[in-house]
Amino acid sequence: MSATTVTHEEHRDDIASKLGMWLFIFTELLLFGGLFIVYSVFRHGNLEAFNLAAQHLDVKVGTINTFILLISSMTIAMSTTSIQKKDKRTTLILIAITVALAIAFLVNKYFEWGHKIHDGLYPGSDVLAELGRGDTLFFGLYFFMTGLHALHIIIGMTFLIVIFFRVRKEHITHDNFQLLENGGLYWHLVDIIWIFLFPLFYLITL
């Protein structure tokens, strides 16, 4: 090959990219899986306190947030269809809706946490110290696990905003959309974690 005919070939490996994303998702599942086990063990040892404490949580807000996340999961899944159909406009709209729903989830979470903190139900509070060990454990786990989940929402949302601009600049196209699919995979992971957090903290009071 002579120096004059050198062409720049894009190096790309979609399979490896997706595999890497899945491996990362598995580590995330094990991280939250470990926390679910911690929750189950403490619940097992403090059944009555956990059931009473769970009744402090607002099932209505929890249900609305579950609906928000499920819908956002669908819109980001749809964006992989629209990008393959070369429909850039719809792809951008779908990503924007997903980000908007993520913000709605966080706003709900903000008011929910604010309400709990207002009631004195936060780690290290005097109210919890009086209520005893079970309630302290429940709310400690509640704030840690929903907080870690909210952090994942923020990271996923940032990831999707970056993807939005890459689609707009046509760095992500109908034949090169692995980054969009990876962003979607991460978003669905966030959804799956919430699917388990919701019944464990909000619904189970028996």
Added chain:
Amino acid sequence: MADSNHHIVPYKTYVLILLLLLTLTSISVAVTQVQLTKWATPVALLIATVKSSFVLAVFMHLKFDHPVYKRMAILIFLLLVVVIIITFLDYAFR
């Protein structure tokens, strides 16, 4: 190679899965809030498992992708189940 990248999932499939997920959520809320039986907790967890399976299979494309992703995902969930069983055996018999 990019077998998954040629499969375009129709919008309709995603809408149907969403409706199914919303229905399952409503059922699990109803079952646990009415509290008719002691089965509310296992039912809620079973529904959560079914819901996440649909998300994994359709939204995350495991159903349409190369089977290696699906096999790995199943292994990870089995690993979690084994750890949960071992933990509770420990608590039950100590």
